[in-house]
Amino acid sequence: MLLLTTSVRHSIHVGIDNMEKTMTYHHGNLKQALLDRAAEVIAEQGIEALSLRGLARDVGVSHAAPARHFRDKKALLSALANEGYLRFSAYVTDAAEKAGADPVARYNAMGRSVIRFALTYPAYFATFNHPDVSQAADEGLLKSHKEYMEIVLMAAAQAQAAGWQPDIDPLVLMAFSSAAATGTANMLSNGRGSDIFKGRDMEVLAEQIINLVVPPSADQCAQPNDIKVRQGENA
Amino acid sequence: MLLLTTSVRHSIHVGIDNMEKTMTYHHGNLKQALLDRAAEVIAEQGIEALSLRGLARDVGVSHAAPARHFRDKKALLSALANEGYLRFSAYVTDAAEKAGADPVARYNAMGRSVIRFALTYPAYFATFNHPDVSQAADEGLLKSHKEYMEIVLMAAAQAQAAGWQPDIDPLVLMAFSSAAATGTANMLSNGRGSDIFKGRDMEVLAEQIINLVVPPSADQCAQPNDIKVRQGENA
DNA sequence: CCAACATGTTGCTATTGACAACATCAGTCC
DNA sequence: GGACTGATGTTGTCAATAGCAACATGTTGG
Numbered sequence: 001m002l003l004l005t006t007s008v009r010h011s012i013h014v015g016i017d018n019m020e021k022t023m024t025y026h027h028g029n030l031k032q033a034l035l036d037r038a039a040e041v042i043a044e045q046g047i048e049a050l051s052l053r054g055l056a057r058d059v060g061v062s063h064a065a066p067a068r069h070f071r072d073k074k075a076l077l078s079a080l081a082n083e084g085y086l087r088f089s090a091y092v093t094d095a096a097e098k099a100g101a102d103p104v105a106r107y108n109a110m111g112r113s114v115i116r117f118a119l120t121y122p123a124y125f126a127t128f129n130h131p132d133v134s135q136a137a138d139e140g141l142l143k144s145h146k147e148y149m150e151i152v153l154m155a156a157a158q159a160q161a162a163g164w165q166p167d168i169d170p171l172v173l174m175a176f177s178s179a180a181a182t183g184t185a186n187m188l189s190n191g192r193g194s195d196i197f198k199g200r201d202m203e204v205l206a207e208q209i210i211n212l213v214v215p216p217s218a219d220q221c222a223q224p225n226d227i228k229v230r231q232g233e234n235a
Numbered sequence: 236m237l238l239l240t241t242s243v244r245h246s247i248h249v250g251i252d253n254m255e256k257t258m259t260y261h262h263g264n265l266k267q268a269l270l271d272r273a274a275e276v277i278a279e280q281g282i283e284a285l286s287l288r289g290l291a292r293d294v295g296v297s298h299a300a301p302a303r304h305f306r307d308k309k310a311l312l313s314a315l316a317n318e319g320y321l322r323f324s325a326y327v328t329d330a331a332e333k334a335g336a337d338p339v340a341r342y343n344a345m346g347r348s349v350i351r352f353a354l355t356y357p358a359y360f361a362t363f364n365h366p367d368v369s370q371a372a373d374e375g376l377l378k379s380h381k382e383y384m385e386i387v388l389m390a391a392a393q394a395q396a397a398g399w400q401p402d403i404d405p406l407v408l409m410a411f412s413s414a415a416a417t418g419t420a421n422m423l424s425n426g427r428g429s430d431i432f433k434g435r436d437m438e439v440l441a442e443q444i445i446n447l448v449v450p451p452s453a454d455q456c457a458q459p460n461d462i463k464v465r466q467g468e469n470a
Numbered sequence: 471c472c473a474a475c476a477t478g479t480t481g482c483t484a485t486t487g488a489c490a491a492c493a494t495c496a497g498t499c500c
Numbered sequence: 501g502g503a504c505t506g507a508t509g510t511t512g513t514c515a516a517t518a519g520c521a522a523c524a525t526g527t528t529g530g
Contacts, residue, residue, distance in 0.1 A: 030508080048367050051486060062510045064489085069508090073487070131361060132283050134425050142430070149431055168447065175422065175432070176415065176444045183418020187410065190369055195377070196384055197410070209411045212403065222457075265477080288517060297479045299519085304477095307518075 031069040033059045038080050043123035047130055052076065074136045081133045084124030085144045089151070091117045096155060103158035104218040110155060111181045111210040118185035119202060125189055129182070152178055163221035164214055180213045266304040268294045273315050278358035282365055287311065309371045316368045319359030320379045324386070326352045331390065338393035339453040345390060346416045346445040353420035354437060360424060364417070387413055398456035399449055415448045 037058050053063045070076035095113030096106040118125040156174040272293050276285050288298045305311040330348030331341040353360040391409040
């Protein structure tokens with residue numbers, strides 16, 4: 001079933017290039033088929049259940065065929081993480097766009113979208129957060145990650161310019177909010193703590209937490225005329 | 236070498252129970268030796284490099300011996316995670332004690348200690364944060380984790396009573412701070428972002444971030460009677 | 471002393487990752 | 501048009517591993 005699904009989907013891709021023959025050549029585009037099936041397997045059974053041979057079976061090729069496209073398992077995971085990261089990045093950027101013009105509201109929306117992504121696409125999130133992957137991250141993944149961090153950094157700086165945490169180093173702000181958002185996403189997407197949070201709406205919880213990171217709009221930042229604290233520097 | 240170290244260390248343990256015979260019986264206490272060696276391997280080469288057979292070799296027993304003590308690899312990791320979690324919990328509690336009486340300062344210190352633990356004992360931290368482990372968490376680990384969360388929850392509530400975030404659900408506060416601390420610890424202990432944070436002192440960075448989660452002392456919480464400063468005059 | 475038990479060993483099978491040699495197909499060059 | 505080349509996939513193989521079963525050895529208690 002699943003293999004058919006993917007195969008068919010890819011035969012369409014192939015069809016774009018070679019109209020006539022839909023599936024003549026060996027497989028079509030094995031590479032993408034493997035990535036797609038890998039995402040399915042991870043979503044269903046977790047990363048540890050992933051095997052190159054299993055993927056090959058599912059997709060209907062011999063056990064060594066994947067080696068042509070992915071040197072080893074890590075390379076496949078790395079590629080999948082890359083794909084997921086691009087979606088993730090687009091997802092977060094999109095959330096910012098939809099939030100309107102207020103930089104603080106945009107930043108808040110980005111934070112919430114991080115968690116929503118983790119809950120919506122757990123396979124991708126689990127993949128590019130997996131220790132094995134980030135340990136053996138290839139060139140492209142590092143680059144994607146850095147670009148994403150820079151996007152967040154700019155968004156943080158803009159939120160700051162709109163009144164959020166005016167006295168803090170933007171890089172620290174970025175690190176803080178990224179860590180909080182990612183940490184929350186991790187906490188809510190894997191089982192940990194599900195006991196204590198049982199019965200809570202994840203979306204609501206996520207929103208409450210993110211609102212502690214950055215307010216939902218600029219007019220809720222501490223403003224010049226607000227009560228403000230300044231009793232010593234935060235080292 | 237390493238095996239000798241562990242063997243000797245454990246023969247001491249054994250000696251406590253049976254004074255005379257230090258190492259007569261098959262190994263001594265294989266279980267703890269395996270756990271210790273596992274911690275070493277993880278620290279050196281990461282979790283994915285861990286194999287039961289490799290551990291058995293290192294410790295000097297046959298390949299099937301570990302099975303008597305750990306049904307499978309996950310069981311060993313689970314036990315190791317449990318051990319690490321106890322240390323972690325004690326470490327954080329200890330940090331709170333050393334921070335004195337101010338509940339806010341205590342909570343802040345706990346947050347910093349989470350990150351310090353991750354940087355000091357990366358093997359333990361990586362183990363009980365590893366997806367495989369938390370996915371297949373056994374009874375004891377879940378219980379340890381829940382107890383820890385309740386300790387943090389109480390500490391959060393006490394910090395709140397001392398003036399921190401008076402209007403927020405304590406459970407949300409706990410989730411927020413845990414996620415932020417754990418997320419930061421993850422970010423700093425694995426390589427991710429090391430590029431952007433290059434050249435920064437991890438301890439300082441951690442402190443700055445945690446100070447955004449909870450102020451370093453109760454008198455720095457936003458309070459009606461605090462010194463009020465117009466933002467324009469700051470900085 | 472013997473029986474039950476815990477602990478460790480040896481041997482086996484199945485799965486997996488990784489590699490090498492070979493086969494097939496497409497496009498190109500002469 | 502036919503051989504060359506490169507990309508893709510197949511078959512065969514090897515080493516490492518997990519997991520199981522049968523057996524051996526040391527320990528303990530009746």
